[in-house]
Amino acid sequence: MTPRAAARPAEGAQGRPGVRFPWLALVAAGFAVAQLALAAPHLGLGWDETVYLSQVDPRNPAAYFSAPRSRGISFLVAPIIAVTGSTPTTRIVLALLSAAALYATYRVWRPLLGPGRTALAALLFAGLWVTVLYGPQAMPNLWVALSAVAATGWFLRARPGASWAVLLGLGATVAAATLFRFSDGVWLAAPLLAACAMVPAWRRPAPALAVAGGLAAGSAQWIAEAYMRWGGVGARLHASSATEGGMGLHWAGGDAWRSLNGPLLCRPCTVPLTHPALTLWWLVLPVLALTACAVALCTGRPAETVLPVACAAALSVPYLVLIDYSAPRFFLPVYALLAxxxxxxxxxxxxxxRPVPARAAVAGVLAVLLVAHLTVQYEVLQETAAGARATADRYRAVADALRGLGLRPPCLVTGSHSQPIGYYAGCASADVSGNNQNITEAALLRRAVTEPTAALAERRSPPPDYAHAWKAHRLRGTGYTAYLP
Known part of the structure; x- marks a missing residue:
């Protein structure tokens, strides 16, 4: 395969002369409307969101930031949070930003695939319930997905003689993916660098340097923080592994399948598979991707098909074989690339x-299948959004009850779900054990003497050891008990 063949536009990419219908822009606009109508108005802040937002929120203390997290999403929302603490406003801005990013990232592929194929790929990704649900949320996975799509497209366009803008786009999008989620950036860069080493068409220094430079730039903050807080990259990786339950060989494909239609976090993943008939698209997806690769290899133009599949496979590795739990959002980069x-x-x-009537019939069948698929996604979105809303409403109700007990900032919340509830209450959060341990019992008790403190336990759980002598307050309608010294 020559460099020219690796990046030449697909057949029909130039389209017919005259005015083109802006299909990709229409998909992006529809994505924005779907978020604003179906997701954004109904969602409170989830646990992870409160952690990311608290890092840059001038109105609330910063929650403990654990080792596996990356700060890219906090940087993205910082200008919004600096202006307003309104959750609906944040949702609206993120919905519009994600729709614009969808257009911009898939637009990179238009010279490679043509306008029709590019718009269809964007529609396949934007139509997934998990994409619509996380578009207006302050979570990193969707932004990693869009960065990966753009990075792969820029890489294919980085042929000999390509402008500096292409190489800068490649480096910037790899950097963005890494900034949003360090580990995902590494897994994205790996197949791109491997292609530079193994494929003659890309065996040149320019694309390799762009990928390596982007990876270095995107990981700089994560590495600096590793030395500042954990004593080095190795120590942070070790802490990250412990937080994830021990990184190692674990087949999590079954967990991913069971959690496909919710819950939003399956840990431990012991739930039964809900609505098995609605998961068929997930089982068919790898078959379609491999079939596309086979067809592309037979036609002698595999680059635009094989490379995104290779990047998707790499990005799926940590979530399929290295952890023992799952969440639907983990696979957003995979879906975005396989689309x-x-x-x-x-x-x-x-x-x-051939002939044209038969072509119209085949197109009609595929259109019907697409409509059925989008209908399935809508049904799952309704259910999962309702669950997310109920969880956030519960956090808010507990925070309101704590304020009713006299907790006012500056204050401290500890115990079960202390991070999101503390954020809603305007309090700092602390934990003496678990993945978010950031204080000792002795230090916690000293703080409890000087500032209002509440230890939370779910209704059927005992109070924390240090709070046995504290006064219990049942928070009616929430399932929690608060213990106050």
Whole structure:
């Protein structure tokens, strides 16, 4: 494969002369509308969001920031949070930003696949319930996904003679993915660097330096923080592994499948599979991706298909074989990348059919399947959004009850779900054990003498050891008991 073949536009990419219909812009606009109508108005802040927002929120103390996290999403929302603490406003701004980012990242692929295939790929990704749900949320996974799509597209366009803008785009998008989630940035860069080493078309210093430079720039903050807080990269990786339950060989494919339609975090993943018929698309997806690769190899133009599949496979590794739990959002980068070869396969099938009436029939069948798929996604979105809303409402109700007991900032919340509840109450949070341990019992008791403190326990759980002598207050309608000294 020559460099020219690796990056030349797909057949029909230039389109017919005249005015083109802005399909990709229409998909992005629809994505914004779907978020604003179906997700943004109904969502309070989830646990992880309160951690990310608290890092840059001038109105609330910063929650403990554990070793596996990266600060990219906090940097993204910092200008919003500096202006307003309104959750609905934050949701609206993030919905519009994510829709604009969807357009910009898939737009990178238009010279490679053409406008129709690019728009269909964006639609396949934007139509997933998990994409719509996390578009307006302050969570990193969607932004890693969009960065990965753009980075892979820029890499394919970094042919000999490409402008500096292409190489800068490649480096910047790898840096963005790494800044949003350090580990995902490393897994994204690995197949790109491997392609530079193994494929003659890309065996040049420019794309390799762009990828390596982006990885270095995106990881600089994470590495600096590793030395400042944990004593080095190795120590932070060790702490990250402990937080994740011990990174190692664990087959989590079954967990991912069971959690596909919720819960939003399956840890431990002992729930039964809900709505098995609605998970068929997930089982078919790798088959379609591999079929697209086979077709591309047979036609002699594999670059635009094989590379996104390779990057998707790399990004799935930590969530399929290295942890023992799952969450639907983990696979957003995989879905975003696999949407590209699936769209290419679908449009190729239609174009290969002769005569024209038969082609129209095949296109009609595929359109019906797409509508059915989007309907399934809508049904799951309704259910999972309701669950997320109920969880956030519970956090807010507990925070309101704590204020009713006299907790006012500066204050401290500890115990069960202390981080999100503390954020809602405007209090600092602390834990003496678990993944978010950031204080000793002795230090906690000293703080409890000088500032209002509440230890939380769920209704059927005993109070923390240090709070046995504290006064119990049942927080009616929440399932929590608060213990105050």
């Amino acid at each position: 590209l070869p699936v769209a290419t396969l679908a449009t190729g099938m239609v174009r290969a059919v």
